[in-house]
Amino acid sequence: MRPLLGAVALPVTLSAAIAAAILLDARGVPSSSLMLPLFLVCVLLAALLERVIPHRTAWNRPRGDVWTDAAYVPTSWAVGGLAQPLASVLAVWLGTAAAGLLGPGPWPAHWPILAQLPLAWALVELVDYWAHRALHQVPLLWRLHAVHHSAQRLYWLNTTRSHPLEMLGRGVGNLIPLALLGAPELLIALSGITNLVVGLFQHANVDLRLGPLNHVFSALPVHRWHHSRERAEADSNYGNSFIFWDHVFGTFLLPRDHEVDELGIEGLDAYPRGYLAQLVAPLHWNEILARSAGAGCDPVRAASRSTTSPEVSP
Ligand SMILES: [Zn+2]
Numbered sequence: 142m143r144p145l146l147g148a149v150a151l152p153v154t155l156s157a158a159i160a161a162a163i164l165l166d167a168r169g170v171p172s173s174s175l176m177l178p179l180f181l182v183c184v185l186l187a188a189l190l191e192r193v194i195p196h197r198t199a200w201n202r203p204r205g206d207v208w209t210d211a212a213y214v215p216t217s218w219a220v221g222g223l224a225q226p227l228a229s230v231l232a233v234w235l236g237t238a239a240a241g242l243l244g245p246g247p248w249p250a251h252w253p254i255l256a257q258l259p260l261a262w263a264l265v266e267l268v269d270y271w272a273h274r275a276l277h278q279v280p281l282l283w284r285l286h287a288v289h290h291s292a293q294r295l296y297w298l299n300t301t302r303s304h305p306l307e308m309l310g311r312g313v314g315n316l317i318p319l320a321l322l323g324a325p326e327l328l329i330a331l332s333g334i335t336n337l338v339v340g341l342f343q344h345a346n347v348d349l350r351l352g353p354l355n356h357v358f359s360a361l362p363v364h365r366w367h368h369s370r371e372r373a374e375a376d377s378n379y380g381n382s383f384i385f386w387d388h389v390f391g392t393f394l395l396p397r398d399h400e401v402d403e404l405g406i407e408g409l410d411a412y413p414r415g416y417l418a419q420l421v422a423p424l425h426w427n428e429i430l431a432r433s434a435g436a437g438c439d440p441v442r443a444a445s446r447s448t449t450s451p452e453v454s455p
């Protein structure tokens with residue numbers, strides 16, 4: 142039962158969510174209205190599966206992080222609500238300018254929606270891959286992204302633990318290419334639904350048994366390496382919902398000979414644990430580094446991420 146649940150949980154939930162959005166759209170119900178109920182259903186499902194088939198039982202025990210993670214949930218919804226119209230306005234503005242130069246958007250909107258979807262996934266993931274990689278490798282951006290990597294465990298509630306400025310930038314950046322190319326609204330909604338569902342299974346402490354799909358989805362089996370405290374391991378698996386661009390650009394990591402050890406940020410032990418303190422942490426970066434150094438960490442290693450390519454799994 143356990144292997145079967147671990148094998149079907151993500152593919153079945155994602156397929157059901159996409160099917161529901163398409164059916165609702167056909168009945169004139171905006172697919173965006175599905176997002177909140179879908180989030181609640183997926184959260185309940187993930188929290189339940191964590192009890193039934195946990196990946197690591199120790200990660201089900203709170204570490205003083207629940208209130209901090211809970212505070213990021215309304216933040217993410219507020220930012221998400223802002224990103225959508227902002228991206229639309231920018232896309233209309235940029236699209237008008239581009240249409241003057243290049244003609245109408247080249248998106249194949251006449252294709253069946255399920256044929257357009259893989260194309261949308263590939264494009265959105267490509268943009269986000271490089272955004273995420275930059276967040277690791279540009280020291281100023283790492284100050285923002287450190288919030289996400291400060292988690293000491295992975296569980297259903299820390300999917301949305303990200304700095305609001307990062308959320309806004311990636312939210313708008315992910316939506317603009319599709320809107321700019323003239324992709325239909327339903328496709329943009331399906332892209333958001335994919336991020337929501339896979340994002341939850343990316344962080345939920347569920348023993349997913351995806352087999353070959355570990356080379357497709359950026360879910361917990363590969364994403365947990367991205368949260369490793371070891372810097373060389375964390376600078377890998379940048380994919381947001383899918384992992385194929387990591388294969389293309391040589392950053393896929395899925396070791397078979399050992400398990401990820403501690404989570405968190407190497408050399409940044411003094412990183413604040415509270416929500417408000419984390420929001421302003423980028424402004425107090427040098428103080429955090431100094432306090433971490435006092436605690437025995439190496440501040441140079443903590444200040445930025447390495448550009449070392451990780452070991453590529455065969
Ligand atoms: Zn990251």
Ligand SMILES: [Zn+2]
Pocket residue numbers: 289344364367368
């Ligand atoms: Zn993560």
